[in-house]
Amino acid sequence: MCGIVGYSGKRSAQEVLLNGLEKLEYRGYDSAGVALALEGGIYVVKSKGRLEVLRRKLEAENLPESFCGIGHTRWATHGEPSDVNSHPHSTPRVSIVHNGIIENYGPLKADLLAKGVTFESETDTEVLVKLIDYFCCAQPKQSPLAALREALAMVRGSYALGVLFRDEPDTIYAVKKESPLIVGWGEGENFVASDIPALLKYTRRYSVLEEGDMAVVKADGIRFYDAFGKPVEREVLTADWDEEAAEKGGYPHFMLKEIHEQPAAITATVSPRVEDGMPDLRIPELSDEKLRSIRNIHLVACGTAMHAGMVGKTAIERLARVPAEVDIASEFRYRDPILDPDDLVIIISQSGETSDTLAALRLAKSRGVPVLAVVNVVGSSIARAADYVLYTYAGPEIAVASTKAYMVQLCTLYLFAFRLAYARGRLSEAETRRLTAELLRAGEVIQPRLADCEQIKYLASRFVNTQSCFFIGRGFDYALSLEGSLKLKEISYVHSDAYAAGELKHGTISLITDGVPVIALATQKQVYEKTISNAKETKSRGARVILFTTKNVVVPEGVADYVVRLDDYDELLMPLQLIVPLQLFAYYMAVLRGCDVDKPRNLAKSVTVE
Template identity: 55%
Template structure:
């Protein structure tokens, strides 16, 4: 959510800021702006809308200078508008601030500042920071920022410039991701690595409560009291080509097709001789034997991965598992004991609600295991154990390969626990691993049927409502399929447990309503087929998805797509792929911006 880029060095900063912000467009935004120290002092340009609007403004009146900050905003406080866009400045336009996050006590601070005579132009919480820093400024911008953040409550990633000290760029992190890029005679700040990867691979990942002071010649890290922080840089081992479209029309499509590789990369290093090895999990065998319950906590797509994880862990280990939406977890007063393992799942590792839930679980004494796609993220640093999914950077807002890599992580974890507990015999473990190793090639076979899915998408692109049904693990998968369709096509869709149709939902099934029916669980196939017949009898148009060889499906539906057979427990890793493609092609057919759906952000860093 929102993007920050900052530069200090020997190059023209405007181009670096704009190009960096383009690399962060996947995070979601509704306005953009930059502030640059020029020969006329600190100057700001900002505009509602896409970066192209800002670029048009800069074409005839560029901001020339070698130090600057830039921002793409996703509205929280105040509607999207030019005046609410970042960067924000103090009254004299001498101090400029970009900010990701939310300042929880901004009303109190704003009232204090207004009482002192400060005039506010915007509706944002961020403008409070600019005026507060100005109020505390006595010729030392670092000291002023340090004093200001001690008065601020909430989440923030900050970039601050002062016209009177054009040789410094100040950055601070608290509960909102921020990195520092280290170059030769130039340095950078950004809210994510792709923004600066063109210029450097050496980065510092700031921790909460840390400040960085950048000059063109170096970077100084401190805590908020000014105490020195010593840390080695982290070297990024992937390149921009990995984060580019690579010939695909959209990042989402590219990432769907990258899933076979993501499966292999996440799985292969953790399989050895027919067994799962997880050296990154430091739990002793005694600890695992003492686990009495597991809580899986996540948001959105990651939560749907957790629903699959619940079934995987329960079936393989017989340990009871609860799944919770992270934004609700803290507020239901969950029962957490020392024998509770909490698993948090987050693609970015910066999801605010998930972080808050994790911290509450740790406060109550639980051990926390994180599944995330980002090394060095807040979730990865704060958890007791971490399984990093090796999906590579995921740029599209609608998650695909990160979700399926999370499924692979749950399969690995469930098998690892089962090995330790002896709840599954070695032969079953080995057979499950053999089946998992076939998944990448099987996904490729599903992708080969994209034309079938594209044809179906044309039939449903103009509908207002759509339904997904399934039983067992199929029900967990259709929840993710329905979310994908809603996210990027804007069609209202609902996912239902197929057996619940007769308890009310059948009232919504009318002539021509599309229904996507998943029937891959062999033990429930006949039951699901009966539910399909129920909706067909009421005029629904049904796309059925089943395992190869289930000929009965074709007799009962209007269109059918088959996935390769695998173990019932592993089918979600295959059956979700056609649902991802369906969402993509429907969105495309409706003329939507597939990678950047309205009102949504990639990394949700506010609660």
């Protein structure tokens, strides 16, 4: 949820840390800080607010050159945003940055207070640094590594840590438990980071810390220890992104850039999984025989990924006739789901680090149920823990509001549904080829939606001052209503709700008042007339109806104030086309309302705490 950067090498640590933290701004934060190893001790500078504030404070300090340090951007979990609650937290001997939550910080703090230790902040992280410092003082002859291990043995919770000791000014200790952390490999310099973009200016080579790992990072090398303190090796990976891929590239916002990158992301994700016109999952262990043995499918995710799962559920059931359920990961964990070894759990996550989703995966595996992960980050925690992985090739998604990652999650779930249906004899070879060919041309289909945004811009200008908005739809259109509504509220701060159109009469129609916009999605022939009828009901109660439908249908007079027509396309795949104008509507609403499109308030890109 927060950003961590560490550096040991020959460059200015201050500049490396600030640059890395800037690349992690998309994760969201309310304060930032750095700790620099200087002659005579560790110097900490931190501040509430944006990185520009921190940079100005550092410039005012006019510090001597440092070649080793740690930095952090923080979203408040314990203690309000303030300078004192910001990271790094330090004592004269040790400084740490921390992502995660120390669950037993209360009793640990009480014990330290009883020993005479004092505290300045309200954070759980200060408890941890004071605990490490306590063991450094209690046994002065033991190494910093031993003191760190002794402290962590008392801690319950999740953490990614960067730790800097006064007595080892060229060394960073990086520790991972249930929160993502990587190390980067350079030439005469090495790095620590919570996500790849922080490294790309300097290196594309990195290793992922596994659960319980500790890395000792120096300029001339990196040593790894597993959860039992045993020296281990970790694979060195090469990021397939470059620094340019994580830049705006001339667009005013990352979100708009990423919306326009969707055709390329579709091609990158779908094309490698099509062989001779047929879908090929490229997972030998997930053979057609294995697919035929699946009894039930559980799609588990959070937020936008969960909305992708809803589309996947409908496609799977419609094509393969396999029962499928969609669960919010945080609910799945605690409802004691009925799982069978012949079931399949599909975990969906852009980052591959979503805390609740990862916990749901572990629950499924503990019940002996195989897990298929749909993730965008190679080597992520979810990817490593799953039995099978379908990577989505969206490239780096920097904007907090997901767009292209959602698009390729849909494409991947469609490919899976096609192969599953074919393997089970529910879809003929000819029909499988036809659907696969239609999916391959999805990028071409959505291109006109990207090329001409004038109608969507106009609609945003008409409704920019609205205080509330409603989305309705049925089937696939209901799943898209949820995603369109989420996009609108998370970046424009307009209150928005989505409803199954057939539920309007069961209470929600009482919310319709004069002038309120209702966005009606009607792209499915089977339920088109029913959705039109629901839209008319809202119109008769004063709603301003914006209807999204296809070019080949007749819209009755008086149903809608505005009609957005989509090109004819296979109805099963229509979500791929429909989502684009909904994303653009949310984007232009946010821009016109003066919102921070890429970094909405209170939101983080990767939710790595519960």
